[in-house]
Amino acid sequence: MDVVSPELNSLLPDEIMDTEAIEDISDSQAHGTNTQSKTTNETTVPMETDTTTSSLPILKQSLATSTTSTKTTNSVSGTTVSTGGLKLSGPFTISAANHQIILNKVATAQASEASKSSATCHQVIKQEGQKLLVTAIGKSGSPIVLQLPNSKAPVGQTSADPKIQTPQFKVVTIGGRPELKPLVGCTTNQMTALQTQQLKAVQIAKKTPTSSAPIKFIITKTVNSKGASPQSQVVAGRVLTQTSSVLPTKTITLTEPIGTSLQSIPGKKIAISPLKTPSKVTVVSVASPTSSAPPKTVTLPVNLALGQQILAVQQSTSASPVKVVSSQATAQNIKPVQSVAVGGVSGSHFKTIIPLATQPNVQQIQVPGSRFHYVRLVTATTASSTVQPSGPSTNSVQTAKPMMVSTGAVRMSVPIVPAQSVKQVAPKPLTTAVQGVSTSQTQQRLIMPATPLPQIQPNFTNLPPGTVLAPAPGGGNVGYAVVPAQYVTQLQQSPFVTLANNSSFSASSGVQTQARLPVNGVSTTESTSRPRKPCNCTKSQCLKLYCDCFANGEFCNNCNCNNCFNNLEHETERLKAIKTCLDRNPEAFKPKIGKGKEGESDRRHSKGCNCKRSGCLKNYCECYEAKIMCSSICKCIGCKNFEESPERKTLMHLADAAEVRVQQQTAAKTKLSSQISDLLMRTTPVIPTGGGRLPYTFVTKEVLEATCECLLERAKCSEQTLQPQAEAERMILEEFGHCLMSIINSAGKAKVDCASINC
DNA sequence: GAGTTTGAAACT
DNA sequence: CAGTTTCAAACTC
Structure with missing residues (x-):
């Protein structure tokens, strides 16, 4: 093979x-x-x-x-x-x-x-x-x-x-x-x-x-x-x-x-x-x-x-x-x-x-x-x-x-x-105990839709993205059931069986799945960012194209929807809904945005938008949301989502600037977090080799005792003054913050002193 | 967070 | 196919 x-x-x-x-x-x-x-x-x-x-x-x-x-x-x-x-x-x-x-x-x-x-x-x-x-x-x-x-x-x-x-x-x-x-x-x-x-x-x-x-x-x-x-x-x-x-x-x-x-x-x-x-x-x-x-x-x-x-x-x-x-x-x-x-x-x-x-x-x-x-x-x-x-x-x-x-x-x-x-x-x-696989996840069951859907069979090209055809019962030798790709991902969460790579698995960070979160709020041990926003459907049961999850051929996962049927437990209904959608529009589950090769210029909305009031410059517009410009097939009114549109350029600049800011903030946070953790993790004296590390351990036993004394003293004071518990806790926390700052400052000074000595 | 706006989807 | 309604996301306050 x-x-x-x-x-x-x-x-x-x-x-x-x-x-x-x-x-x-x-x-x-x-x-x-x-x-x-x-x-x-x-x-x-x-x-x-x-x-x-x-x-x-x-x-x-x-x-x-x-x-x-x-x-x-x-x-x-x-x-x-x-x-x-x-x-x-x-x-x-x-x-x-x-x-x-x-x-x-x-x-x-x-x-x-x-x-x-x-x-x-x-x-x-x-x-x-x-x-x-x-x-x-x-x-x-x-x-x-x-x-x-x-x-x-x-x-x-x-x-x-x-x-x-x-x-x-x-x-x-x-x-x-x-x-x-x-x-x-x-x-x-x-x-x-x-x-x-x-x-x-x-x-x-x-x-x-x-x-x-x-x-x-x-x-x-x-x-x-x-x-x-x-x-x-x-x-x-x-x-x-x-x-x-x-x-x-x-x-x-x-x-x-x-x-x-x-x-x-x-x-x-x-x-x-x-x-x-x-x-x-x-x-x-x-x-x-x-x-x-x-x-x-x-x-x-x-x-x-x-x-x-x-x-x-x-x-x-x-x-x-x-x-x-x-x-x-x-x-x-x-x-x-x-x-x-x-x-x-x-x-x-x-x-x-x-x-x-x-x-x-x-x-x-x-x-x-x-x-x-x-x-x-x-x-x-x-x-x-x-x-x-x-x-x-x-x-x-x-x-x-x-x-x-x-x-x-x-x-x-x-x-x-x-x-x-x-x-x-x-x-x-x-x-x-199982190696390498987390069993903590809630039990998810893979339910193979047994419902025969002969109608769906011919429409292989129109199945929802990620759909897997599974055998349907009673259909004779071959049957098909529609299973979203996420189906598989849900399986991953199943405590029962997990197939994963072995020891190398931990090291391999590359493993990612579309959705590892269990359906409808079931948390999984694997922290993978969810690619898609959770839906908030309330009336559609997530079985209509209003629901992004359903429209994308995915199960609802950690969504906020009510009465959701877009899950394994309602596979039958889901299959029927898929069939209905396909009957109505055989291309309902096809991507709306054509796949461009490299640049966005080749991408365009398959049906075009019909915007009337948004100028196609808000996310109401599917073209704008997809970051593509409107095309001739769009039926929009007052469209401003075209190449030379100044409004569009302005918005794009703003969006870019905002994105840059977010990235910078994220980077700063990451750096700060790293520094803090580095500081805190340093518990043993480090030889001042000029590597930027603090020369001495600053979280010593004495320091810890002193800190605890400070906290106790603060607690006593709060108790004596008959302060409410919440206030007392706040003050203790503040005191702890002060202690931390003192420790950090002292460590920094020690580092400087050490560096000067080395020089 | 509540309410409004918007446009796609669904319905007639 | 067109008009209307429904729906959920996007948006505003």
Whole structure:
């Protein structure tokens, strides 16, 4: 698999925009799915159903089989999930070169046959050959070849085998309905490895309205603590669990042995363009090269269930470590699970896992130059492939090569929540300490809109910026849901799973996302400036273009709006609103300002303004607000927003001057703050080398005592004079200020004296 | 912060 | 398509 260069990416839009082509693909996939669906039904994996209750027993059962107990329903430690008899487990490694790994339905004939052959829950993939054909993506239909671990476990091993285990799991549940319990049962395949390995599993349960069976994904990564590089982490995979009224839940577990080294997977193509803005998350599905292509080091013990979804991972150019963090700690002896880090050494890279709706496979594509994010859904492979769980041998320590990567600077997290009821089903955050990922954020759920919106499908070009199409339930093999790019960012905030780069992550300041703030006031630990103003909508429910957030294809985030529906919790309404807007104006979500090349002269308002009273010199005017001049298409009256307008020039000068002042003030504040902190931090004597530092420590014990005495004395005075408490506090504070000034002045004098001595 | 102005969006 | 209403941001006080 390869990542397509930006140049190549530029070619994507046309293809993507080709609605017919997409439909064709969908159809083709649908056919494949049909065959698979039969197989699925026969085997064990039912599609999602609305009722989660059916799945619960299965989960419980699987849990019971697990050798280890779990404290919380959300996570099971040391177990692998077995549901529905489908199980994928095995280590896999993705080379840094890989941009993505997508497990999709098997599009190729090979895959289909394999799936058919595996009439039952048995794995589709042959482990023996070390190569696993997981899926085909996109038109290319190129299967992804995964290399199976060398484990000697029987190929046909089903998930039911409780003995095979992977050390630790973190389970993340994504999507799904409220009633669905986030939890996923995992059975540990190898208990012996518990001490040495850590396995994380992310389980994503997702539910679509139409389909009743929730899908759960579990991504597990085994980490060998004893490995040479402790940081090496592997994303083992994810377990998908589907439950339907008919069939038991399926679980797919992908495990990656740490021991395998990353290797670049030469792939065919992948596409996906760099994000227009760092905030936007782009997930590119990568089609694996033909089977003939050398298998990359991805060793996947994969058990695929029918209709299950697999994540698409985009790998950034550099293999920066990515961490997946699950907030929940695993049970038992296992060491606290570290966040799963996948990634290379340098560069901040993040991995995004996008939970899919009922329809399993998703391909996300971002079109270069487009703010839209597209997700192409692909039906899961029909054949339930059961890959042998990676045995202990397979779990050998791997060097930490990250498996997934996203475009640099994008950080994504996997939302885990049952689809429609975010509130109810939110899985509890894991207790285990997670590395590099903040779990403090409020639980946000990624709810995949399950609502089928066939109308929207054709309008790929008109989707709101940052929109991601997610599979819609009930839509057959391929469905689409509109998900704003921010969706992904919200996921980042999810405590459950976070994919981020590893140790280098902290150093990498480049990671920025569009909006890291949680929806509607939920604060996140990450302090990132919000690019857009919060809206204040009161009547539109933020579902009309009046709302800037909605108009920009974003969720409301830290907004001041009332009765906001522009969030994950109201995805259905939101989707309807989007559809309405698109019906009214197919270009409603397109940028109003044409993209200029370099200068502003090339930018202009797509529709032009209609100002009557503002002279187009106030921010009421969309042209002026965008800092562009009105053009011939504007219908404004009394326009003064043209090149030679003296009024405009005056305003521009004023604006520039104001901006300069702000910058100066900011710089001054920064400098002052720096100086103060430098002063205060200086607690040890410094040799007067002329470096501008104070020669002596001026905050000594004596000074502190004196200061405290002064403050106490002031307090006594205030008490004696019967002053009110507030006044007393004020006076004490003033006294403290005086003390501080005295200290600083004394330090300054000391510095001068010292400098003079040195001279 | 409350009220007004403004123009895009929505509606008829 | 035009006129009117609704809406939220921009603006003023």
